[in-house]
Amino acid sequence: MPAPLGLIAGLGDLPVAIAENAVATGQGVHVLRLKGFEEPRLADFPGSVVGLGEIGAVISRLRAAGCEDLVFAGIVKRPNFSDLKLDLKGAALLPKVLSEARKGDDALLRVLVSEFEKSGFNVIGSDQAHANLLAPAGLIAGAPPSEMSLGDMLVAARVAAASGALDIGQACVVCDGLVLAVEAQEGTDEMLRRCAALPEAIRGREGARRGVLVKRPKPEQERRIDLPTTGVSTVELAAAAGLAGIGIEAGGALMLNRPAMMDTAERLGLFLYGFKPELGLDR
């Protein structure tokens, strides 16, 4: 029997898709749901709930379950570090976590990956844990983007690359060359809701869609954690903001439930496009 996949899980569709896939392929899964971010749909998988500061407990439970490969997936908000319940291992790691946390999300995540690797686990990305999650290259759904949309996608790819390089975020929206919104800690969904509230003069609408959402990983991102993720709700919110389509870095961002995303995009009249990873890196 293969070693079950270790899954340290937050909220959302991604950890559910990974857990279901691990069961479907026969590998099996051991799910540690993080306290405060317990995804209900994961409750029936083998595993348990652990606190964010209980690093020692996480390691011993994964070892007891015989896990070798380990994946982090799902949404977890930064905790208030001073409120965390820590076990011995968590307490030993805290000073490093605190100092790296000040450098941004990515630095913080690197500390965790490194700690689990030192403990003998093989940390893999969501894309390795579940084939077919990564966006493919080229047109994925909808009509081919217009010349104007291709221009917006280029500008947005540039802005998202610069924004990622500064560890700000992984997404932005550009319409007719104008940067409508840049994602930081509020997340992509909130950013899209904000675009829908902008004056109609500077954005598109149903029937006259314009503007593009771009999602791409940070250039120096720890790709085994926190790859940018899109799903059906991303398509719906982009539609509500009047956008013409969504550009997703091919091989660099995840599409959850791709068939449903494609159906939604076709129905609402948006394109989904996997742009080449080098787009917008020319400055």
Place this chain on the structure above:
Amino acid sequence: MPAPLGLIAGLGDLPVAIAENAVATGQGVHVLRLKGFEEPRLADFPGSVVGLGEIGAVISRLRAAGCEDLVFAGIVKRPNFSDLKLDLKGAALLPKVLSEARKGDDALLRVLVSEFEKSGFNVIGSDQAHANLLAPAGLIAGAPPSEMSLGDMLVAARVAAASGALDIGQACVVCDGLVLAVEAQEGTDEMLRRCAALPEAIRGREGARRGVLVKRPKPEQERRIDLPTTGVSTVELAAAAGLAGIGIEAGGALMLNRPAMMDTAERLGLFLYGFKPELGLDR
């Protein structure tokens, strides 16, 4: 008698302060309020209302009023260019405006400045039209920023510089090294309201303030138009977001009603700090 100041005005406190100052200094003012953005407090000054596309009318009215110096001030949202009522001059300028508008706000504004200069006016900045509007250097109000706040101000100054270089916007919020929000088309007030809605774990609160709002001009900004502006409401919204203070580029951003801003900051426990223009340009 000196030539009256020509004021092309949108909404907000800035054009009102400039108009009042021009009257107080004895220069006098001729105010052209822009249709759709008519500031009510400017209704009693000499002048009239003009449409955004009526460039010819603007020029002839300013000439008739004997204006030489011309200032643009106040908030105007991008119009839907296809809905604009254009006079001959406006129609002649439209193709250039449309092509530059796709490059961002700044490129769009440069076209307008250049057109008015070609027509013989001397376009000046709000800071030239009204001395004492620009932020001074050093501590302006409140207790000196802590080491942590100085660190946040540095990161925010870097992010705002990069964001400005891409013509995204002029402001951002950083707390404990983490970029909470970056301003684009929603404006600073909306960005601060969004910060107040973020989880308490990653931001400050009354009694335990942390995080800094930074406002600075874009590095290659047409400084005669659209200098970043702060006012009493900026201080109030920053306080509601739990921030420790506001960093304003000294000599590069405007403070409207500075005494009231300082009072508000002291009362709510925030610092106001004028940082040197070179801060954060080191990468």
